[in-house]
Amino acid sequence: MTDAATALPGPRTLVAQTVRVELGDVALEHLLPRQGALAWIRDGDGIVAWGETARIETTGPNRFADASAWWRRMTGHAVVRDSVDVPGSGLVAFGSFAFGPSSSALIVPSVVVGRRGDLAWVTTISDSALVTAPTLRVTDPPTPPRGAVFSDGSISGAGWESIVSDATAAIRAGELDKVVLARDLVADLAEPLDVRAPLHRLAGAYPNCWTFHVDGLFGATPEMLVRRERGLVMSRVLAGTIRRTGDDEHDLALAASLARSSKDLEEHEYAVRSVADALEPSCSSMNVPEAPFVLHLPNVMHLATDVAGVVDPDHEAASALDLAAALHPSAAVGGTPRAVALDLIDRLEPMDRGRYAGPVGWIDADGDGEWGIALRSAEYDGTRVRLFAGCGIVADSDPEAELAESQAKLVPIRDALSD
Numbered sequence: 001m002t003d004a005a006t007a008l009p010g011p012r013t014l015v016a017q018t019v020r021v022e023l024g025d026v027a028l029e030h031l032l033p034r035q036g037a038l039a040w041i042r043d044g045d046g047i048v049a050w051g052e053t054a055r056i057e058t059t060g061p062n063r064f065a066d067a068s069a070w071w072r073r074m075t076g077h078a079v080v081r082d083s084v085d086v087p088g089s090g091l092v093a094f095g096s097f098a099f100g101p102s103s104s105a106l107i108v109p110s111v112v113v114g115r116r117g118d119l120a121w122v123t124t125i126s127d128s129a130l131v132t133a134p135t136l137r138v139t140d141p142p143t144p145p146r147g148a149v150f151s152d153g154s155i156s157g158a159g160w161e162s163i164v165s166d167a168t169a170a171i172r173a174g175e176l177d178k179v180v181l182a183r184d185l186v187a188d189l190a191e192p193l194d195v196r197a198p199l200h201r202l203a204g205a206y207p208n209c210w211t212f213h214v215d216g217l218f219g220a221t222p223e224m225l226v227r228r229e230r231g232l233v234m235s236r237v238l239a240g241t242i243r244r245t246g247d248d249e250h251d252l253a254l255a256a257s258l259a260r261s262s263k264d265l266e267e268h269e270y271a272v273r274s275v276a277d278a279l280e281p282s283c284s285s286m287n288v289p290e291a292p293f294v295l296h297l298p299n300v301m302h303l304a305t306d307v308a309g310v311v312d313p314d315h316e317a318a319s320a321l322d323l324a325a326a327l328h329p330s331a332a333v334g335g336t337p338r339a340v341a342l343d344l345i346d347r348l349e350p351m352d353r354g355r356y357a358g359p360v361g362w363i364d365a366d367g368d369g370e371w372g373i374a375l376r377s378a379e380y381d382g383t384r385v386r387l388f389a390g391c392g393i394v395a396d397s398d399p400e401a402e403l404a405e406s407q408a409k410l411v412p413i414r415d416a417l418s419d
Protein backbone atom coordinates (compact mmCIF):
# COMPACT_ATOMS: atom_id res chain seq x y z
CA MET A 1 0.00 0.00 0.00
CA THR A 2 1.26 3.49 -0.81
CA ASP A 3 1.47 6.50 1.51
CA ALA A 4 -1.45 8.15 -0.19
CA ALA A 5 -3.65 5.09 -0.33
CA THR A 6 -3.62 4.85 3.46
CA ALA A 7 -4.69 8.48 3.62
CA LEU A 8 -7.44 8.23 1.01
CA PRO A 9 -10.63 9.59 2.49
CA GLY A 10 -13.76 7.44 2.15
CA PRO A 11 -16.11 8.15 -0.75
CA ARG A 12 -17.83 11.49 -0.35
CA THR A 13 -20.60 12.85 -2.46
CA LEU A 14 -19.61 16.12 -4.03
CA VAL A 15 -22.40 18.24 -5.44
CA ALA A 16 -21.52 20.57 -8.30
CA GLN A 17 -23.61 22.99 -10.25
CA THR A 18 -22.54 25.07 -13.25
CA VAL A 19 -24.54 27.98 -14.63
CA ARG A 20 -23.79 30.59 -17.28
CA VAL A 21 -22.82 34.08 -16.22
CA GLU A 22 -22.14 37.36 -17.99
CA LEU A 23 -18.66 38.59 -17.13
CA GLY A 24 -18.53 41.43 -19.64
CA ASP A 25 -14.93 42.54 -19.92
CA VAL A 26 -13.96 41.70 -16.34
CA ALA A 27 -10.66 39.81 -16.36
CA LEU A 28 -10.77 36.47 -14.53
CA GLU A 29 -7.82 37.42 -12.31
CA HIS A 30 -9.75 40.43 -11.01
CA LEU A 31 -12.26 38.12 -9.32
CA LEU A 32 -9.69 36.42 -7.12
CA PRO A 33 -9.70 36.80 -3.35
CA ARG A 34 -6.37 37.31 -1.59
CA GLN A 35 -6.49 33.96 0.19
CA GLY A 36 -6.90 30.56 -1.44
CA ALA A 37 -6.78 31.77 -5.04
CA LEU A 38 -6.34 29.18 -7.80
CA ALA A 39 -5.69 30.30 -11.35
CA TRP A 40 -5.18 29.01 -14.87
CA ILE A 41 -5.41 31.81 -17.43
CA ARG A 42 -4.31 32.25 -21.02
CA ASP A 43 -5.19 35.19 -23.21
CA GLY A 44 -8.19 36.04 -21.02
CA ASP A 45 -9.63 32.51 -21.10
CA GLY A 46 -9.29 29.81 -18.46
CA ILE A 47 -10.54 29.07 -14.98
CA VAL A 48 -10.00 30.76 -11.63
CA ALA A 49 -11.23 29.44 -8.31
CA TRP A 50 -11.23 29.79 -4.55
CA GLY A 51 -12.32 27.92 -1.46
CA GLU A 52 -11.60 24.25 -0.84
CA THR A 53 -14.19 21.49 -0.81
CA ALA A 54 -11.78 18.55 -1.01
CA ARG A 55 -8.08 17.87 -1.36
CA ILE A 56 -5.71 14.97 -1.70
CA GLU A 57 -1.99 15.11 -1.08
CA THR A 58 0.18 12.39 -2.55
CA THR A 59 3.89 11.65 -2.51
CA GLY A 60 6.30 9.09 -3.88
CA PRO A 61 6.53 7.39 -7.23
CA ASN A 62 2.76 6.70 -7.22
CA ARG A 63 1.80 10.33 -6.64
CA PHE A 64 0.07 10.60 -10.03
CA ALA A 65 -1.67 7.21 -9.93
CA ASP A 66 -2.95 7.80 -6.39
CA ALA A 67 -4.29 11.25 -7.26
CA SER A 68 -5.87 9.91 -10.43
CA ALA A 69 -7.59 7.03 -8.57
CA TRP A 70 -8.91 9.49 -5.97
CA TRP A 71 -10.27 11.76 -8.72
CA ARG A 72 -12.02 8.85 -10.42
CA ARG A 73 -13.66 7.94 -7.12
CA MET A 74 -14.71 11.52 -6.39
CA THR A 75 -16.17 12.02 -9.86
CA GLY A 76 -17.79 8.58 -9.78
CA HIS A 77 -19.76 9.57 -6.66
CA ALA A 78 -20.52 13.17 -7.56
CA VAL A 79 -23.84 14.74 -8.41
CA VAL A 80 -23.26 17.24 -11.20
CA ARG A 81 -25.67 19.67 -12.82
CA ASP A 82 -23.88 21.35 -15.66
CA SER A 83 -25.85 23.40 -18.17
CA VAL A 84 -22.68 24.66 -19.88
CA ASP A 85 -20.89 21.39 -20.65
CA VAL A 86 -17.50 22.49 -21.96
CA PRO A 87 -14.05 21.30 -20.82
CA GLY A 88 -13.53 23.01 -17.44
CA SER A 89 -17.21 23.35 -16.51
CA GLY A 90 -18.81 21.02 -13.95
CA LEU A 91 -16.60 19.39 -11.37
CA VAL A 92 -12.91 20.36 -11.60
CA ALA A 93 -9.76 19.94 -9.55
CA PHE A 94 -6.62 22.05 -9.78
CA GLY A 95 -3.34 20.31 -9.15
CA SER A 96 0.38 20.60 -8.88
CA PHE A 97 2.82 17.71 -8.86
CA ALA A 98 6.39 17.74 -7.62
CA PHE A 99 9.17 17.19 -10.15
CA GLY A 100 10.46 14.30 -8.04
CA PRO A 101 8.66 11.98 -5.65
CA SER A 102 7.69 14.64 -3.13
CA SER A 103 4.56 16.44 -2.04
CA SER A 104 1.85 16.89 -4.70
CA ALA A 105 -1.83 17.87 -4.45
CA LEU A 106 -5.21 17.93 -6.17
CA ILE A 107 -7.62 20.56 -4.84
CA VAL A 108 -11.34 20.72 -5.48
CA PRO A 109 -12.33 24.36 -4.97
CA SER A 110 -15.72 25.58 -3.78
CA VAL A 111 -16.21 28.22 -6.48
CA VAL A 112 -14.84 28.11 -10.04
CA VAL A 113 -15.30 30.82 -12.66
CA GLY A 114 -14.46 30.01 -16.27
CA ARG A 115 -14.32 31.77 -19.58
CA ARG A 116 -13.97 30.40 -23.09
CA GLY A 117 -14.37 33.09 -25.71
CA ASP A 118 -17.84 34.59 -25.33
CA LEU A 119 -18.98 31.91 -22.91
CA ALA A 120 -18.55 32.34 -19.14
CA TRP A 121 -19.74 30.22 -16.26
CA VAL A 122 -19.61 29.76 -12.53
CA THR A 123 -19.49 26.42 -10.76
CA THR A 124 -20.20 25.88 -7.08
CA ILE A 125 -18.96 22.68 -5.48
CA SER A 126 -19.99 21.54 -2.03
CA ASP A 127 -19.91 18.49 0.13
CA SER A 128 -23.59 18.06 0.68
CA ALA A 129 -26.26 20.22 -0.90
CA LEU A 130 -26.60 22.36 -4.01
CA VAL A 131 -25.16 25.79 -3.37
CA THR A 132 -26.39 28.77 -5.38
CA ALA A 133 -23.78 30.69 -7.32
CA PRO A 134 -22.31 33.69 -5.51
CA THR A 135 -22.63 37.16 -7.01
CA LEU A 136 -19.34 37.76 -8.77
CA ARG A 137 -17.56 40.99 -7.94
CA VAL A 138 -14.21 42.49 -8.79
CA THR A 139 -12.17 42.06 -5.61
CA ASP A 140 -9.94 44.59 -3.84
CA PRO A 141 -6.80 45.44 -5.85
CA PRO A 142 -3.77 43.32 -4.92
CA THR A 143 -1.03 44.81 -2.79
CA PRO A 144 2.02 45.25 -5.05
CA PRO A 145 5.17 43.46 -3.85
CA ARG A 146 7.66 45.81 -2.18
CA GLY A 147 11.36 45.81 -1.52
CA ALA A 148 12.31 42.53 -3.22
CA VAL A 149 15.94 41.65 -2.51
CA PHE A 150 17.23 38.91 -4.81
CA SER A 151 20.04 36.58 -3.81
CA ASP A 152 21.58 33.29 -4.92
CA GLY A 153 19.59 30.21 -4.01
CA SER A 154 21.32 26.86 -3.57
CA ILE A 155 24.21 27.73 -5.88
CA SER A 156 25.96 30.84 -7.23
CA GLY A 157 26.02 31.65 -10.94
CA ALA A 158 29.70 30.63 -11.13
CA GLY A 159 28.98 27.39 -9.28
CA TRP A 160 26.19 26.60 -11.70
CA GLU A 161 28.46 27.25 -14.70
CA SER A 162 30.82 24.68 -13.27
CA ILE A 163 28.12 22.00 -12.98
CA VAL A 164 27.10 22.79 -16.56
CA SER A 165 30.72 22.01 -17.54
CA ASP A 166 30.53 18.75 -15.61
CA ALA A 167 27.37 17.89 -17.54
CA THR A 168 28.90 18.64 -20.95
CA ALA A 169 31.87 16.45 -19.95
CA ALA A 170 29.52 13.56 -19.13
CA ILE A 171 27.71 14.07 -22.45
CA ARG A 172 30.98 14.15 -24.40
CA ALA A 173 32.05 11.00 -22.59
CA GLY A 174 28.97 9.32 -24.09
CA GLU A 175 27.03 8.83 -20.84
CA LEU A 176 23.94 10.63 -22.21
CA ASP A 177 22.72 12.99 -24.94
CA LYS A 178 21.00 15.79 -23.06
CA VAL A 179 20.33 16.89 -19.50
CA VAL A 180 18.33 19.83 -18.19
CA LEU A 181 20.02 21.61 -15.30
CA ALA A 182 18.21 24.16 -13.17
CA ARG A 183 19.09 26.77 -10.56
CA ASP A 184 17.14 28.84 -8.08
CA LEU A 185 17.15 32.42 -6.81
CA VAL A 186 15.63 33.69 -3.60
CA ALA A 187 13.61 36.90 -3.29
CA ASP A 188 12.92 38.36 0.14
CA LEU A 189 10.04 40.82 0.24
CA ALA A 190 9.25 43.57 2.71
CA GLU A 191 5.72 42.17 3.25
CA PRO A 192 4.04 38.79 2.71
CA LEU A 193 3.32 38.28 -0.99
CA ASP A 194 -0.17 38.96 -2.30
CA VAL A 195 0.18 36.46 -5.14
CA ARG A 196 -2.56 38.17 -7.13
CA ALA A 197 -0.13 41.01 -7.91
CA PRO A 198 2.36 38.85 -9.86
CA LEU A 199 -0.57 36.94 -11.40
CA HIS A 200 -2.05 40.19 -12.77
CA ARG A 201 1.31 41.21 -14.17
CA LEU A 202 2.11 37.83 -15.69
CA ALA A 203 -1.33 37.41 -17.28
CA GLY A 204 -0.98 40.89 -18.80
CA ALA A 205 2.63 40.63 -19.99
CA TYR A 206 2.64 36.98 -21.17
CA PRO A 207 -0.78 36.45 -22.80
CA ASN A 208 0.38 33.46 -24.86
CA CYS A 209 1.66 31.65 -21.75
CA TRP A 210 -0.49 29.89 -19.15
CA THR A 211 -0.51 31.97 -15.97
CA PHE A 212 -1.10 29.77 -12.94
CA HIS A 213 -1.28 29.62 -9.19
CA VAL A 214 -1.82 26.44 -7.19
CA ASP A 215 -0.97 26.19 -3.49
CA GLY A 216 1.91 28.67 -3.44
CA LEU A 217 3.35 27.76 -6.84
CA PHE A 218 2.86 30.47 -9.46
CA GLY A 219 4.20 31.45 -12.84
CA ALA A 220 3.48 31.86 -16.54
CA THR A 221 4.56 28.82 -18.50
CA PRO A 222 4.92 28.67 -22.27
CA GLU A 223 5.01 24.85 -22.27
CA MET A 224 1.88 22.69 -22.39
CA LEU A 225 2.74 19.16 -21.27
CA VAL A 226 -0.67 17.89 -22.33
CA ARG A 227 -4.11 19.23 -23.07
CA ARG A 228 -6.96 16.74 -23.49
CA GLU A 229 -10.18 18.01 -24.90
CA ARG A 230 -12.98 15.66 -25.93
CA GLY A 231 -10.69 12.90 -27.11
CA LEU A 232 -8.06 15.11 -28.74
CA VAL A 233 -4.67 15.60 -27.16
CA MET A 234 -2.03 18.23 -27.76
CA SER A 235 1.41 18.76 -26.29
CA ARG A 236 3.50 21.86 -26.96
CA VAL A 237 7.15 20.89 -26.81
CA LEU A 238 9.75 23.60 -26.33
CA ALA A 239 13.50 23.16 -26.45
CA GLY A 240 16.08 25.43 -28.00
CA THR A 241 16.14 29.00 -26.74
CA ILE A 242 17.50 32.36 -27.72
CA ARG A 243 17.36 35.58 -25.67
CA ARG A 244 15.59 38.58 -27.15
CA THR A 245 17.51 41.81 -27.56
CA GLY A 246 14.61 44.27 -27.71
CA ASP A 247 15.55 45.20 -31.31
CA ASP A 248 12.81 43.59 -33.45
CA GLU A 249 14.84 43.36 -36.65
CA HIS A 250 17.79 41.79 -34.87
CA ASP A 251 15.42 39.42 -33.03
CA LEU A 252 13.96 38.22 -36.34
CA ALA A 253 17.48 37.44 -37.59
CA LEU A 254 18.14 35.59 -34.32
CA ALA A 255 14.88 33.63 -34.75
CA ALA A 256 16.01 32.56 -38.22
CA SER A 257 19.38 31.44 -36.85
CA LEU A 258 17.64 29.53 -34.04
CA ALA A 259 15.56 27.66 -36.62
CA ARG A 260 18.81 26.63 -38.39
CA SER A 261 21.01 25.95 -35.36
CA SER A 262 22.00 22.31 -35.33
CA LYS A 263 22.65 22.39 -31.55
CA ASP A 264 19.13 23.69 -30.88
CA LEU A 265 17.47 21.46 -33.47
CA GLU A 266 19.16 18.42 -31.95
CA GLU A 267 18.09 19.39 -28.43
CA HIS A 268 14.59 19.99 -29.75
CA GLU A 269 14.37 16.66 -31.51
CA TYR A 270 15.13 14.80 -28.25
CA ALA A 271 12.27 16.59 -26.52
CA VAL A 272 9.76 15.95 -29.36
CA ARG A 273 10.67 12.25 -29.51
CA SER A 274 10.21 11.81 -25.77
CA VAL A 275 6.71 13.33 -25.95
CA ALA A 276 5.64 11.43 -29.07
CA ASP A 277 6.88 8.12 -27.59
CA ALA A 278 5.01 8.69 -24.32
CA LEU A 279 1.72 9.64 -26.01
CA GLU A 280 1.80 6.93 -28.64
CA PRO A 281 0.47 4.03 -26.52
CA SER A 282 -2.66 6.06 -25.62
CA CYS A 283 -3.39 7.39 -29.11
CA SER A 284 -5.02 5.81 -32.16
CA SER A 285 -3.41 8.40 -34.45
CA MET A 286 -0.83 11.12 -34.07
CA ASN A 287 0.57 14.11 -35.90
CA VAL A 288 4.20 15.01 -35.23
CA PRO A 289 5.26 17.99 -37.39
CA GLU A 290 8.62 17.54 -39.08
CA ALA A 291 10.03 20.97 -38.33
CA PRO A 292 9.54 23.27 -35.33
CA PHE A 293 8.24 26.85 -35.40
CA VAL A 294 9.69 29.74 -33.43
CA LEU A 295 7.60 30.82 -30.43
CA HIS A 296 8.14 34.51 -29.63
CA LEU A 297 7.86 35.56 -25.99
CA PRO A 298 8.76 39.00 -24.62
CA ASN A 299 11.98 37.73 -22.99
CA VAL A 300 13.07 34.73 -25.11
CA MET A 301 12.27 32.79 -28.27
CA HIS A 302 11.93 29.02 -28.35
CA LEU A 303 11.84 26.29 -30.94
CA ALA A 304 8.35 24.82 -30.55
CA THR A 305 6.46 21.79 -31.86
CA ASP A 306 2.79 21.03 -31.24
CA VAL A 307 2.36 17.25 -31.14
CA ALA A 308 -1.30 16.26 -31.60
CA GLY A 309 -3.17 12.98 -31.28
CA VAL A 310 -6.53 11.25 -31.00
CA VAL A 311 -6.99 9.31 -27.77
CA ASP A 312 -7.63 5.63 -28.38
CA PRO A 313 -11.15 5.09 -26.93
CA ASP A 314 -10.14 1.60 -25.73
CA HIS A 315 -7.29 2.99 -23.67
CA GLU A 316 -8.41 3.15 -20.07
CA ALA A 317 -5.86 5.28 -18.29
CA ALA A 318 -5.94 8.25 -20.62
CA SER A 319 -7.34 11.17 -18.64
CA ALA A 320 -5.40 14.40 -18.91
CA LEU A 321 -3.75 13.54 -15.59
CA ASP A 322 -2.86 9.99 -16.67
CA LEU A 323 -1.28 11.40 -19.82
CA ALA A 324 0.65 13.99 -17.82
CA ALA A 325 1.93 11.16 -15.63
CA ALA A 326 3.09 9.24 -18.70
CA LEU A 327 4.84 12.30 -20.12
CA HIS A 328 6.57 13.56 -16.99
CA PRO A 329 9.48 14.24 -16.93
CA SER A 330 9.85 14.88 -20.66
CA ALA A 331 13.26 15.64 -22.14
CA ALA A 332 12.34 19.35 -21.88
CA VAL A 333 12.94 19.18 -18.12
CA GLY A 334 14.78 15.86 -17.59
CA GLY A 335 16.92 14.78 -20.51
CA THR A 336 17.79 11.86 -22.76
CA PRO A 337 17.99 9.00 -21.94
CA ARG A 338 15.58 9.86 -19.16
CA ALA A 339 16.92 7.62 -16.38
CA VAL A 340 20.57 8.60 -16.92
CA ALA A 341 19.61 12.28 -17.07
CA LEU A 342 17.58 12.10 -13.84
CA ASP A 343 20.46 10.41 -12.13
CA LEU A 344 22.85 13.14 -13.29
CA ILE A 345 20.42 15.85 -12.11
CA ASP A 346 20.39 14.17 -8.69
CA ARG A 347 24.16 14.13 -8.60
CA LEU A 348 24.85 17.62 -9.98
CA GLU A 349 22.00 19.92 -8.92
CA PRO A 350 22.44 20.93 -5.28
CA MET A 351 18.75 21.65 -4.71
CA ASP A 352 15.32 20.10 -4.47
CA ARG A 353 13.26 21.23 -7.47
CA GLY A 354 10.08 21.09 -5.41
CA ARG A 355 7.18 21.58 -7.79
CA TYR A 356 9.22 23.54 -10.35
CA ALA A 357 9.20 21.69 -13.70
CA GLY A 358 6.43 19.35 -12.52
CA PRO A 359 2.94 19.26 -14.05
CA VAL A 360 0.55 22.03 -12.96
CA GLY A 361 -3.01 22.47 -14.18
CA TRP A 362 -6.52 21.10 -13.86
CA ILE A 363 -8.75 18.15 -14.68
CA ASP A 364 -12.53 17.85 -15.03
CA ALA A 365 -14.95 14.98 -14.45
CA ASP A 366 -14.70 13.80 -18.08
CA GLY A 367 -10.91 13.48 -17.76
CA ASP A 368 -10.36 16.54 -19.94
CA GLY A 369 -7.88 19.08 -18.69
CA GLU A 370 -4.66 20.96 -19.19
CA TRP A 371 -1.34 20.24 -17.51
CA GLY A 372 1.45 22.69 -18.18
CA ILE A 373 5.05 22.27 -17.10
CA ALA A 374 5.65 24.59 -14.13
CA LEU A 375 8.38 26.71 -15.75
CA ARG A 376 9.00 30.47 -15.41
CA SER A 377 7.71 29.81 -11.94
CA ALA A 378 8.30 30.33 -8.24
CA GLU A 379 7.17 28.93 -4.91
CA TYR A 380 6.42 31.31 -2.05
CA ASP A 381 5.71 31.23 1.63
CA GLY A 382 5.05 34.56 3.33
CA THR A 383 7.82 37.00 2.42
CA ARG A 384 10.14 34.43 0.83
CA VAL A 385 9.96 33.47 -2.83
CA ARG A 386 12.10 30.87 -4.62
CA LEU A 387 12.43 31.40 -8.37
CA PHE A 388 13.62 28.69 -10.75
CA ALA A 389 15.02 28.38 -14.25
CA GLY A 390 16.73 25.61 -16.16
CA CYS A 391 18.41 24.98 -19.48
CA GLY A 392 18.84 21.99 -21.74
CA ILE A 393 22.52 21.04 -21.91
CA VAL A 394 23.97 19.17 -24.90
CA ALA A 395 27.55 18.31 -25.90
CA ASP A 396 28.55 21.75 -27.16
CA SER A 397 26.65 23.91 -24.63
CA ASP A 398 28.64 26.88 -23.38
CA PRO A 399 28.28 27.38 -19.57
CA GLU A 400 28.38 31.17 -19.77
CA ALA A 401 25.69 31.27 -22.46
CA GLU A 402 23.54 28.84 -20.46
CA LEU A 403 23.81 31.04 -17.36
CA ALA A 404 22.69 34.03 -19.45
CA GLU A 405 19.80 31.96 -20.81
CA SER A 406 18.73 30.99 -17.29
CA GLN A 407 18.79 34.69 -16.32
CA ALA A 408 16.55 35.53 -19.28
CA LYS A 409 14.12 32.82 -18.18
CA LEU A 410 13.98 34.35 -14.68
CA VAL A 411 12.94 37.76 -16.05
CA PRO A 412 9.13 37.20 -16.02
CA ILE A 413 9.02 36.33 -12.31
CA ARG A 414 11.69 38.88 -11.34
CA ASP A 415 9.72 41.64 -13.05
CA ALA A 416 6.49 40.40 -11.50
CA LEU A 417 8.04 40.72 -8.02
CA SER A 418 9.90 43.99 -8.45
CA ASP A 419 8.74 47.46 -7.33
Ligand SMILES: C=C(O[C@@H]1C=C(C(=O)O)C=C[C@H]1O)C(=O)O
Binding pocket: 180, 182, 223, 238, 239, 240, 241, 302, 332, 333, 375, 376, 388, 389, 390, 391, 392, 393, 409
Ligand atom coordinates in the same frame (compact mmCIF):
# COMPACT_ATOMS: atom_id res chain seq x y z
C1 LIG B 1 13.74 24.27 -18.11
C2 LIG B 1 13.23 25.39 -18.61
O1 LIG B 1 12.89 25.55 -19.90
C3 LIG B 1 12.96 24.46 -20.80
C4 LIG B 1 14.26 24.44 -21.50
C5 LIG B 1 14.42 25.05 -22.72
C6 LIG B 1 15.78 25.09 -23.37
O2 LIG B 1 16.75 24.65 -22.77
O3 LIG B 1 15.91 25.61 -24.49
C7 LIG B 1 13.33 25.64 -23.38
C8 LIG B 1 12.09 25.55 -22.86
C9 LIG B 1 11.81 24.65 -21.74
O4 LIG B 1 11.48 23.39 -22.25
C10 LIG B 1 12.92 26.56 -17.72
O5 LIG B 1 12.37 27.55 -18.22
O6 LIG B 1 13.21 26.51 -16.53
